[in-house]
Amino acid sequence: MTRPKSKQSPPPPSNSSPEGYCQSCGRLLPRENKSDPTARKYCSSTCRGHGKSLHLRGIRSELVKAYHKSLNDRPTGQVILCSEVEKIVFDPSQNTTPTSTLDEIGDNLKEGGDSRSKLSPTEQREESRRAARRLVAFGFPSQGIPEEQREVEAIQNGKIVETSFAKGEWGIRWK
Numbered sequence: 522m523t524r525p526k527s528k529q530s531p532p533p534p535s536n537s538s539p540e541g542y543c544q545s546c547g548r549l550l551p552r553e554n555k556s557d558p559t560a561r562k563y564c565s566s567t568c569r570g571h572g573k574s575l576h577l578r579g580i581r582s583e584l585v586k587a588y589h590k591s592l593n594d595r596p597t598g599q600v601i602l603c604s605e606v607e608k609i610v611f612d613p614s615q616n617t618t619p620t621s622t623l624d625e626i627g628d629n630l631k632e633g634g635d636s637r638s639k640l641s642p643t644e645q646r647e648e649s650r651r652a653a654r655r656l657v658a659f660g661f662p663s664q665g666i667p668e669e670q671r672e673v674e675a676i677q678n679g680k681i682v683e684t685s686f687a688k689g690e691w692g693i694r695w696k
């Protein structure tokens with residue numbers, strides 16, 4: 522599948538099997554890799570590094586839990602946006618914590634080894650989207666919630682889309 526031009530809406534989901542997706546960012550693996558006899562798990566060395574990163578492991582687990590809880594808390598069929606889960610995980614104090622104590626909390630997070638504070642805002646946004654893509658491609662059981670058998674699909678502007686090419690606001694809902 523070629524990458525659509527930026528103004529086009531994303532294409533419908535690829536019919537690729539889970540093996541066709543990167544285990545780190547959840548995007549379709551490049552076509553040329555599919556004939557590679559060696560099993561490929563990642564689309565790039567960056568994703569391979571992310572996949573093995575201990576400091577991302579905890580963050581990714583929190584993101585998956587936040588998606589699961591949000592999906593369960595809302596009526597079936599309602600879309601959970603990647604940006605909503607990003608706020609839940611990376612900015613849990615918003616609207617409830619006075620500004621004067623934010624610095625203290627930041628220090629506590631660092632001392633406690635909470636790696637959320639190490640990610641740039643861009644990486645926070647990307648991690649939230651990577652988690653959503655992995656959930657669509659692989660489902661909850663492989664992402665740390667083994668008892669959840671229901672599948673999710675990606676939605677942008679009311680249409681089911683391929684997450685690899687979704688840009689702007691998109692989210693997931695139960696299939």
Ligand SMILES: [Zn+2]
Nearest residue numbers: 543546564568
């Ligand atoms: Zn990747």
